[in-house]
Amino acid sequence: MKKAWNIIWKHGLLIILSVIWMIPILWLFVTSLSGYKGINTMHFFPQEWTLDNYKQLFFEPDTVANFPAWFKNSMIIGCFVCLISTFFVLGVSYALSCMRFRGRKQLMSFSIILGMFPGVLSMIAIYFVMKLVGLSDSIVGLIVVYSGASGLGYLICKGFFDTIPASLRESAKLEGASQLTIFTRIVIPLSKPIIVYTVINSFLAPWMDFVMAKLMIKSKNPVDWTVAMGLYKLVERTLVGNYFSVFCAGGIIVAIPISVLFVIMQKFYVEGITGGAVKG
Amino acid sequence: MRRYFTDFGKAIKNGDVWTRLSLIVMGAGYFGRKQIVKGILMTLIELGFVLFTARVSWQYIRRLNTLGTVQREEIFDPLTLSKTVNDYDNSLLILLLGVIGIILIFAFVVLYIGNMKHVYSLQRLKEQGKHINTFGEDLAALVNEKFHITLLTLPALGVILINVIPIIFMVCVAFTNYDKDHQPPTYLFTWVGLENFEQMFTSNTTVTFGFVFVRILIWTLFWSVIATFSTYIGGILLAKLINDRVVKLKKLWRSIFVVTIAIPQFVTMLLVGKMFGDYGIVNSICNNIGLTGWMQSAGLVSDGLSYIPFLSKPGWAHVTIILINLWVGIPYQMLAATGILLNIPEEQLESARIDGANERQIFRKIIMPYMLFVTGPSLITALVSNINNFNVIYLLTSDYVTPSMKFANSSAKEVDLLITWLFTLTNQESNYKMASVIGIIVFAICATLTLISFSRFIAGNREEDYQ
CATH class of the missing domain: 1.10.3720.10 (MetI-like)
Known part of the structure; x- marks a missing residue:
């Protein structure tokens, strides 16, 4: 009897919690199917159901909303940032974890100090620098901004590399393998979880960020915007009355692939976070 | 730290012609040991640095102390019906390029000292009759014992561009009067010491x-x-x-x-x-189930409001x-x-x-x-x-x-x-x-x-x- 009760209350609690966590997402979903364009303040579920918002999102770009172009831009940025960042993070982690050279410790302390400056502060200065180089207001500029400093995010990955037995590398060295070979043939194949973690994280960063994008892209033409920035603009005070349900539809479209990615990669993700954390 | 400079001094004191020539032409020491490609590369870096500093960054660095003195002025010329702008100072550019210029000089000094030591060690190798790496061997080292240099160079450049320069710039700004009323290019800003902290x-x-x-x-x-x-x-x-x-x-x-x-x-x-929000869905629901009214009577929401100010x-x-x-x-x-x-x-x-x-x-x-x-x-x-x-x-x-x-x-x-x-x-x-x-x-x-x-x-x- 006591056991049955135990099962029931635990599942009951989980159901209640799940409902709480799902309410905003359910609202996002149902509002994206609403026939009313503004914020529905009186009813949770829309009065009339329609797929118009999705149709408008994909096939009827106008002067404020051009989702296909945003998606393309974000996709290009995401792919390049993902490639560059992953390369940077893995490279820096390998150098700092598996190699010994003069100044290694100082470099690590320096990177930790750098990481403590608030990113928001340097944003405006990054914009000035990019303007100086002539890369502001362009996709290339955004790629540089998102991936440039990614080398600093090596801590978790390095923690993982630290757990790979040094004896593996030593024996490869005795066999005459160069550091490059050890890196590509031994360390990388052993680090699947952390690579997946790095890849997902760096791919998602440009999809989630609206602040830097808004600062960098001054163009008034929606063709030049990214998804995050474009969607954010849709809920600005003057537009929200006409575009709120479209915004929700956009949110759903962005969320679906990312959610699927997350749920599938959950295992890697957990290992990624904790693998680094255990080492401190 | 001290050894760092004594090694440099030793290189100058004991260096032969080629090594000492490297003080002026950085590649000289390599030419003397038949490392032609490396010598050319080093000399090109030196040349590029000198040109950039002399032609571009020096004119900003020398104005760093005042951050510019000539304010922008537009003069309307009635004859040509066009506006001419005077040769004004841009405080923002002076500070930014000044910072970049100084970082470059610093980096160059480190490279210069490192280069002297390296050239000297080449001279020692030669004197002892040991093997001196060919360019191909140097390249091969970059994927082996010097692999960390290959791996770290690009990420480090990225960090310098996206992190270090902006941070130094913004830290400097804290000691200036750069605000709404002092915006380049129209206006100048200048150093004010600790005024902002006060x-x-x-x-x-x-x-x-x-x-x-x-x-x-x-x-x-x-x-x-x-x-x-x-x-x-x-x-x-x-x-x-x-x-x-x-x-x-x-x-x-x-x-x-x-x-x-x-x-x-x-x-x-x-x-x-x-x-x-004030008129959002949660407030509508609270209103319908009477929560808002209850909150008002409990004194949690002031009477003038018809909603809960979440x-x-x-x-x-x-x-x-x-x-x-x-x-x-x-x-x-x-x-x-x-x-x-x-x-x-x-x-x-x-x-x-x-x-x-x-x-x-x-x-x-x-x-x-x-x-x-x-x-x-x-x-x-x-x-x-x-x-x-x-x-x-x-x-x-x-x-x-x-x-x-x-x-x-x-x-x-x-x-x-x-x-x-x-x-x-x-x-x-x-x-x-x-x-x-x-x-x-x-x-x-x-x-x-x-x-x-x-x-x-x-x-x-x-x-x-x-x-």
Whole structure:
């Protein structure tokens, strides 16, 4: 009897919690199917159901909303940032974890100090620098901004590399393998979880960020915007009355692939976070 | 440090013709040892540096002391009907290119000294009749014993461009009067010493920064502590609940919570912000079920309002934000905690059970100490990242209007963190000088916290406690 009760209350609690966590997402979903364009303040579920918002999102770009172009831009940025960042993070982690050279410790302390400056502060200065180089207001500029400093995010990955037995590398060295070979043939194949973690994280960063994008892209033409920035603009005070349900539809479209990615990669993700954390 | 320079001196003293020639033409030492390609590369770098400094950066560096003296003026020429602009100074460019120029000079000096030492060591090799690497061998070393140089060069350049230069620039700005009234190219700004820091801590009838700063600092610290620990504990409890032996469909439950992480925060937070708006859906529901009326009679909501000011009145907004943050943060912590919980040795739990410990005792005496040990350093990281938690606060309070004149005067809101205040100051007010001061203070706080965590968790060698 006591056991049955135990099962029931635990599942009951989980159901209640799940409902709480799902309410905003359910609202996002149902509002994206609403026939009313503004914020529905009186009813949770829309009065009339329609797929118009999705149709408008994909096939009827106008002067404020051009989702296909945003998606393309974000996709290009995401792919390049993902490639560059992953390369940077893995490279820096390998150098700092598996190699010994003069100044290694100082470099690590320096990177930790750098990481403590608030990113928001340097944003405006990054914009000035990019303007100086002539890369502001362009996709290339955004790629540089998102991936440039990614080398600093090596801590978790390095923690993982630290757990790979040094004896593996030593024996490869005795066999005459160069550091490059050890890196590509031994360390990388052993680090699947952390690579997946790095890849997902760096791919998602440009999809989630609206602040830097808004600062960098001054163009008034929606063709030049990214998804995050474009969607954010849709809920600005003057537009929200006409575009709120479209915004929700956009949110759903962005969320679906990312959610699927997350749920599938959950295992890697957990290992990624904790693998680094255990080492401190 | 001393050896660094004595080695350099030794290289000059004992160097032969080629080595000493390298003092002027950096590649000379390589030419003398038949490393032609390397010599050409070095000389080209030297040439490029000298040209850049002389032609471009020097004219900015030499004006760094004043940040420019000639203000921009437009003169309308009635004859040609066109405007001519005088040869004006741009303080922003002077500071930015000045900083870049100085970094380059610094980097070049390091390279120069390193080059001299290297050339000297080549000379020694030659004297001893040892093998001197060919260019091909040097290249091969770059994927072997010098592989770290290959790996680190590009990331380091990126960090310098995106992190180091902007940070140095903004730190400098804290000591200038760069604000709305001193915006290049039209106007000049200049050094003002510690004036901005003084302003940050004064509060009188015209300047309210001191008044606002103390309140925002307290809220920032309070928020980061509450937000970190509430989501941390919540995450562990949730992970424990899902991983309980009697719970079925663990993967499904976990996925439900993970999905909320996957949706970008600017979507969920804007949405939740609208839900809790003054005339949002939550208020409609509260009105319908009579909660608003009850709140009014209980004195929690003032009578003049027909809604509950979830996100629009101080006090209410603070509580709502912390509660909504539970929604954001618990799934993250749950994911992290899950991995660690699964690592707790099952025998430990089992033997505790056999000894008659109940679930609560096990949680308090075994699970929590273990979790704290493993996640201790990451708790501090979480604390620091909550101090800098821009998204949640910024997105939830976009419709918040401060009722206080003093806050409005410093373009702040009661619910602002230091970091969102900084953002408003730069992006809406162009008050870069004060924003930089705040940025330096935030850095000081985060650095202190991190230092404490390092000495507390890393220095003490407790790594083997749980092995």
